Amino acid sequence: MTSLISVRGLTRVFDVSKPWLNRVLERLPKSYLTAVSDVSFEVEEKSVYALVGESGSGKSTIGKIVVGLVPPTEGTVEIEGVDLSRETDAAKVDRIRSDVQMIFQDPYASLNPRWRVRDIIAEPVAARGGETAGLAERLLEQVGLSAADASKFPHEFSGGQRQRLCIARALASNPRVIVCDEPTSALDVSVQAQVLNLMSDLRQELGLTYLFISHDLTVVQHMADRIGVLYLGRLVEEAPRDTLFEAPAHPYTQMLFAAAPRMDAFGREVEPPKGEIPDAINPPPGCAFHPRCPLAIERCSVERPEMRTLGETRVACHRAEEAVRRFRAEPATAE
Amino acid sequence: MTETMHSDDRANAAAVLSVRDLVVEIPTRAGTLRPTDGVSYDIRAGEILGVVGESGAGKSMTGNAVIGLLDPPARIAGGEIRLNGERIDNIPRDRLRRLRGDRIGMIFQDPLTSLNPLLTIGEQLTETILEHLPVSQSEALERAVAALEEVGIPAARARINSYPHEFSGGMRQRVVIALALCAEPDLVIADEPTTALDVSVQAQIIALLKRLCRERGVAVMLVTHDMGVIAEAADRVAVMYAGRLVELGPVREVLTRARHPYTAGLMASTPLASLGHARLKQIPGAMPRLNALPAGCPFHPRCERAGERCRENPPPTLAACEGRAACWFPLTPETEESAA
Numbered sequence: 001m002t003s004l005i006s007v008r009g010l011t012r013v014f015d016v017s018k019p020w021l022n023r024v025l026e027r028l029p030k031s032y033l034t035a036v037s038d039v040s041f042e043v044e045e046k047s048v049y050a051l052v053g054e055s056g057s058g059k060s061t062i063g064k065i066v067v068g069l070v071p072p073t074e075g076t077v078e079i080e081g082v083d084l085s086r087e088t089d090a091a092k093v094d095r096i097r098s099d100v101q102m103i104f105q106d107p108y109a110s111l112n113p114r115w116r117v118r119d120i121i122a123e124p125v126a127a128r129g130g131e132t133a134g135l136a137e138r139l140l141e142q143v144g145l146s147a148a149d150a151s152k153f154p155h156e157f158s159g160g161q162r163q164r165l166c167i168a169r170a171l172a173s174n175p176r177v178i179v180c181d182e183p184t185s186a187l188d189v190s191v192q193a194q195v196l197n198l199m200s201d202l203r204q205e206l207g208l209t210y211l212f213i214s215h216d217l218t219v220v221q222h223m224a225d226r227i228g229v230l231y232l233g234r235l236v237e238e239a240p241r242d243t244l245f246e247a248p249a250h251p252y253t254q255m256l257f258a259a260a261p262r263m264d265a266f267g268r269e270v271e272p273p274k275g276e277i278p279d280a281i282n283p284p285p286g287c288a289f290h291p292r293c294p295l296a297i298e299r300c301s302v303e304r305p306e307m308r309t310l311g312e313t314r315v316a317c318h319r320a321e322e323a324v325r326r327f328r329a330e331p332a333t334a335e
Numbered sequence: 336m337t338e339t340m341h342s343d344d345r346a347n348a349a350a351v352l353s354v355r356d357l358v359v360e361i362p363t364r365a366g367t368l369r370p371t372d373g374v375s376y377d378i379r380a381g382e383i384l385g386v387v388g389e390s391g392a393g394k395s396m397t398g399n400a401v402i403g404l405l406d407p408p409a410r411i412a413g414g415e416i417r418l419n420g421e422r423i424d425n426i427p428r429d430r431l432r433r434l435r436g437d438r439i440g441m442i443f444q445d446p447l448t449s450l451n452p453l454l455t456i457g458e459q460l461t462e463t464i465l466e467h468l469p470v471s472q473s474e475a476l477e478r479a480v481a482a483l484e485e486v487g488i489p490a491a492r493a494r495i496n497s498y499p500h501e502f503s504g505g506m507r508q509r510v511v512i513a514l515a516l517c518a519e520p521d522l523v524i525a526d527e528p529t530t531a532l533d534v535s536v537q538a539q540i541i542a543l544l545k546r547l548c549r550e551r552g553v554a555v556m557l558v559t560h561d562m563g564v565i566a567e568a569a570d571r572v573a574v575m576y577a578g579r580l581v582e583l584g585p586v587r588e589v590l591t592r593a594r595h596p597y598t599a600g601l602m603a604s605t606p607l608a609s610l611g612h613a614r615l616k617q618i619p620g621a622m623p624r625l626n627a628l629p630a631g632c633p634f635h636p637r638c639e640r641a642g643e644r645c646r647e648n649p650p651p652t653l654a655a656c657e658g659r660a661a662c663w664f665p666l667t668p669e670t671e672e673s674a675a
Contacts, residue, residue, distance in 0.1 A: 054533035158621050159390075188389035188560065188622075193604030193615040200614065215534065218563075222615070251482035259538035261563025263605065266587045272538040276505050 003042035003065060004209050005049075009075035009206045012036040014062050016281060033281050035061040037233040038075070040307070043211060045176075047170070047182040048203070050212040050224035056277055057230040059213045063179045066211060067102045074214075079177065087276070098128060101170035105182035107162035110155040117165060118150040124173040139168040144198060160191035167198065171206070179211045182221060196223065217260045221245060229253045232280055239313040249315040251293045251323050261331060287317070349519050350377035351419060351554035352401065356652070358413035359393075359400050361625075367546035368625040370396040370409070372578045373652040378522065378554040383545070385569030385586065386558045387601075391622055393578040394558045398524050400424075401556070402439055403431040419521060437467045440515030440553075444527040449514075450499040456483075456510050457495035459536045460517055468519035482513040486543060505536035509543065516547060523548075526558045541568050562605055566590055577622055577633040580653050582660045593658035594667070596638045614627045632663065 003037040016263040017023060036058040043049040051059040064070040066077055068084045076083045081097050084241035103122065104110040112121055121139055139149035143164040154162060161184060170178050183199070184192040196219065202208060214220050220227060221241060228238040230251065237250040248254045256272045278284055284291050290300040297319065305316045310324075317323060359371035370393045378384045388394045399405050401416055403423070416424040423434060435441070443449045451459055460479035464470060470478065476495075483491035486509040499507055508528065515523055525544065529537040545568055548555045557569055565572050565586060572589045574582040574597065582595040593599040603616035620637045623629060632650050636640040642664060650661045659665075 054535065160621060189601055190389060190604045190618040191560070191621060193606075193617040196606070197614055197617055217534075218606040256534060259535045261534075261537070261541070261561060261567050262565050263566045263590060263602070263607065265563075265567050268592075272542040273535040276503055276536055277533065 002045055004045040004080060005043040005211065006078045007062070007066070007075070008040045008078075008096055010036055010039045010062065010065060010072050010077065011074040012058075012065060012070065013073045016062050034233050034283070035280070036065070036072075039233075039235045040075075041228050041238060043177075043209060046203075046207050046209055048210040048212055048223050050214060050220040050227045051230055052217065052220050052227060053230035054215060054256075054277055056064070056232065058233040059215075060181050062202065062230075063102070063181045063211060063213045066177075067100050067179050069102075077085065093294060094128065098124065098173040099175050100177045100179065101173060101175040103166050103170050103178060103180045103183045106186055107159055107166055108186075110166055111162060113154055115153075116150070116154050117154065120154070121150075121169045121172055123288050124128075124169060128173070129265065130173075135172060136168070139171055141188040142202075143168045144170070144194075158191075158289070159187055160194055163187060163191075163195050164198065167195075167202070171202070175208070177209045177211065179213070181213045182215070183212075185214070185216065192219070199223070217256065220234055229256070232277065232283055234288065234316065235307065235314075236289065236317065237313060237315045239315075243312045246326050247313075248327060249310055249313045249320040249324050250289075250317045251319070252289045254323060254327055255292070295322055336424070349379050350417075352378040353417040353420075354397075354401065354414070355417075356414035357397065357400060357411065357416065357424075359396055359405065359409055360412040361409045363408075363626075365626055369412075370578050370625060371400060372573075373414070374578075374580045375653060376573050376580065376583060378556055380521070380554050381549060381552040382571065383548055383555040383557050383569045385565035385572040386556060387526065387560060387562060387565055387572060387574060388575035389560060389601075389622055391577075391625070392575040393570070394560075394575050395526055396578075398526050398556060398558050402435055402441060402524055403428075404435075433467075436463060436518050436520070438521045440509075440518070440520040440523040442511050442515050442523065442525040442528045444530050446511045446531070447499065448505065449511050450500055452505065455496045455498055456502075460510075460514060461497075463514055464517050478517065479513075482517045483510070485516075485547070486510070486513045487539075488513075504532055505539060508532060508536075508540055512540070512547070516551070519551075520553065522554045523558070524556045524558070527560070528557070528585050529564060530559070530561070537564070544568060562590065562602070574601070577628060578625065579633065579661060580611070581634070581662065583653050584659045586668075588659075592666075594665040595662045596640050596664075596666065597634050598660070599666055600637075640666075 012035050014033045014035055016033045018028055039062060051062060053059045061070060065072050071085050079096050079100060082092050084093060084096060087093050118136040121136040125135060126132050136150045140147055140149055145164055147159060184195050187195060212223055224241050226240050227244050228235050231252050237253050248257060259273050284299040286303055287305050290296040299318055305318045307314050307316045310320055355375050357371055358369060361368045361370060374397055379524060400411055411424050415422055418438060441525055457479055460482060461475040464475040464478050480491050488494060488506060488509055504511060529540050532540060532587045541564060559565060569586045572586045573580055576597050577583045582589055582598045589598060590602060593602055600618040604618060606615060618637050623633060629636055631647050632645040635645040644663045650663050655662050
């Protein structure tokens, strides 16, 4: 398999300084927030790559950089070998742009309330001057709505149906990659199941590749082939789905698994994780997770762990071997 | 009528909150809507009752009715609500106002909107304590510090003069919990208390709620859409659909051996580790809007077990039939085996 998306050394820094007058009056320095820091991963064609992490982990920023909504500060994103932020051939850029589409989290905010469904869905094609006759009707049927819905407005649809509209719009330009940013977190469980099933079906039918961004471990486990775990803008662990869930090698991944509510853990009494995600403007030195890490040693607070390979897993932790050993030894807390 | 009431009273002697046949109505130009219809349940001291359902199922509306916070024109149109055996659904507004905070604490989804941004958390806590407990100013401050320590806020004495915006989301929710508990209520209504929080913080807040509930013997009504949270925190669970209580029982029973087809469908549509990439079971369609409820059982258009009876007559409410599921054709252990 060849990789369709290849992300290398991706970094994005946001300037979060106060306005210059305040800075001058209050003698404040400029402050920067590193939302994404040196993230590298490859997404194989026709696979589902999931990025998981808590708020502030940079997962949405990566999604936006991949579709080209936000330029990277450093590093590259290559899609089919083309780097959007550096490519000068307009025809190539245009082709990649229509090959990569996005589904957003909030189906209420991502559809223009004044446009008819037909125009919303055909827009990605119409904007490039393509043929749009009958396109919306065909796509509506494909996502499980009816062709007659094309002349309606978004407010006439429920949340789940709106997300179907968003999927239809994303499919309009015949993309190869769809970046899904929390596509089901605004939906109810039974509707979420419908949308996830639709996404799986479309993937089979159309040979799509998904970059799936979510905070929900159960959804990720259901959808993904390969999973990358983010903490404070850094990729801390990456592994095939089954490997990750059977033997998580980073203490943060293990903490996430232990903290996630489980349907079969009735009245579970576990020690909840300690602390909260630190401030991204002044992250802790060394490994960003060390203040919360049960395995942290002296070295973790000084030296930032590099990404290394451990079997099928890539992990950025000095103590990964110890973490795996402990996880295997204590299945009670792990499961 | 009087006779049944008496037997009810005896059975519910230990119930802190007792809701009977609660009906909430919203009169509109197009007709009267019933976001809560014939809901009955009890919560005992030290017990966490989970209330689950999808959006629009009426779970928050039921909670708001209990604390008398319905927004007009919504109103309680029938049934009764008892707190420690005393009716609270028909008492004057100012008495109800005292009752809230005094004996009922509330925790809402968004901790930022339930705290006053212009007052320090110390001011908000002491104000609440002074309002409800006969203590002096200095004693109230001591109690406020103790309350913050109890919910796990580090350096509580130093942080008591901080404003809400100086706290993180998880810490803010801890402050809200301290605020809800500082007047030593008998009942706490927590409406989606962890929905706005990250997984690791959510685990902390749930553990805190469980600990406080057990230590203080507070009855907790935990409203949420997250089945995982219910499984971990609740003792019993009430499942709501289209304003009705469809199933009520011990959490393990309901989640592993659902009797109502809706509960079973809800459980099957949740992605589980054991399923892998297999397709999720889905419930066809969506919950009906309140102004377009189907006749008979409101779930019948989406139900694979529905028969003629379901289309014509609504099933008896849980209180009336004394069963676990409000359904004409509930799933039984036998049907489970044949399905497996």
